[in-house]
Amino acid sequence: MTESPTPVSLRVKPGPNRLAVTGIGNAMLDIISQDSNEVYRQLGLVKAAMSLIQEDQLETFFNAMGPTIQMSGGSVANSIAGVAALGGTCGYIGKVADDDFGQRFTHDLTSMGVEVDLAIAAADEGATGRCHVFITDDAQRTMATYLGASNQLRVSDINETLIARSEITYVEGYLFDLPPAKEAIRKVVNFAHDYDSMVALSLSDMFCVDRHRRDFLDLVTNDVDVLLCNETEVCSLFQVPTLEKAFNALEELGILAVVTRGPAGADVLTVTGAVTVPAHEVEHVIDQNGAGDMFASGFLYGLALGADPVESAELGSLCAGEIISHLGARPENDLEELAIEAGLL
């Protein structure tokens, strides 16, 4: 405990009706298997990236997988589950279908105490979204996502109250893949500004950034208070070849940004410069799926409690370390206990 740079007492939990973080993202069920590189290659997927697939491809992709584990996923939903596992109050906004997957997704968040506002898609708007996650021996994850009902998120589905009550509103970059969701993101950001909720954005995926660079740049330039990304995503955003150049571009924007770099740790960029926080040591890395999402849990929860960005990144690093030590992108261990043991909460 004495190693912590800040006494625990400085951390202030949000008041009884307040939420630390509300997330908005693609509500997804993960179907996870451990496979050889051959499998995803034959399916035409790009390693470590997320590709979109259509409903008529679902059977082919499932059949190609090894033995599967199914659990709730969705990038920002994972982060919200992580905040809840840290003991934080939080909310989640998304869209599911009225099916078994949708019920499970809802159950898995509500049973952690998350206040969910999940719109239900109409019968002809597709099944609940699912993501086929191929884990290879090097612990990398390659994803094939069927957006389904999550794709139908509309302005009318946005719950103003959850945002109004939140210290931070966390927006998933993948949402830009949903044409009608752009307007919804605009509404989310406006609500957040109205209620002094910090706007945090995840860049989600380098190809997603590539598909929607103009929208991302607009949002980052005009609305975002906190940017979460990895190396490839931030380089894609600014179309620069090196991380250093991306840092320069971020500095000009003058926002708080954190760039995760796997085993090399995370770079926290504030107005006073950059600090590298080391990755948490993990004996046996099984599955990097969710590492960025769980980093976001710790980082955002730290910020919501008033910790400084570097301390918040340390909490993020601890959470990321937990998730990569097992299959799946939702925590298996008591994150709050781990964080208290490490003197970070």
Added chain:
Amino acid sequence: MTESPTPVSLRVKPGPNRLAVTGIGNAMLDIISQDSNEVYRQLGLVKAAMSLIQEDQLETFFNAMGPTIQMSGGSVANSIAGVAALGGTCGYIGKVADDDFGQRFTHDLTSMGVEVDLAIAAADEGATGRCHVFITDDAQRTMATYLGASNQLRVSDINETLIARSEITYVEGYLFDLPPAKEAIRKVVNFAHDYDSMVALSLSDMFCVDRHRRDFLDLVTNDVDVLLCNETEVCSLFQVPTLEKAFNALEELGILAVVTRGPAGADVLTVTGAVTVPAHEVEHVIDQNGAGDMFASGFLYGLALGADPVESAELGSLCAGEIISHLGARPENDLEELAIEAGLL
């Protein structure tokens, strides 16, 4: 490698058309959550045991759970998945419904190379079986099982060819909870005798033994070559208060038996006496669910390769160690690689 008591070359893989092990059991999907002791107590479950529930209780049990992970389960099916993960050829006989759970169960075994013969239940015979697994902080698992379609296993569902090709036929004790399955077990055992396949039996659960003691004793006395059980199950079988007395009873039967005792290791009883094989050291035990099943994988696969019982138990111990280090009863790591590294294959 030099620590291995037997050179690897003595292990003989079954011929190209032969199978190391064919299992017959309840085909189940596991729905797993990490919960406090309070949750299963309120549901009236007995800790660390398996209770049967009915279809109209499914919603109540699911709603009471924390965030869930779903994956294929079923005690003997887990063992067969473990044998496949060790590189062994194997078969599986059971019954599912024509639903999403049934398709996933089938996929998860066939994608590992297991030859499955899964009968499909009629539409009015219930959904695919599922087991609600409550994991508590002490890594114990408490189970509530809906048998559903697995309950409908009939004599006509037994695939003679799979048994005829197998070194070992592995029967799940839980099958005795299905009245029509008793006749099916009889047929399985007769086939196994006809084709010189060793008959291995798992006692499954102390309460299951209690419900069907006479049937278990008949089978153990007259048909079983290899008995797999834990302390409470074997004491329940012989209605004796101590493990020592159970050992005496087993000695009189003169069969090969292995009694798993969690962190205390496993006792292997052969005609020449008892040997204790220590448990594999695990840094952080998350979930004991599947420990017995995975022990059986290594133990039976060792026997099928011609390893002696103690060496086979060492392989079992290695597999059990892998499974308790994470959530779920199917292996996440490459068991064959782990076993080769340990000089056990």
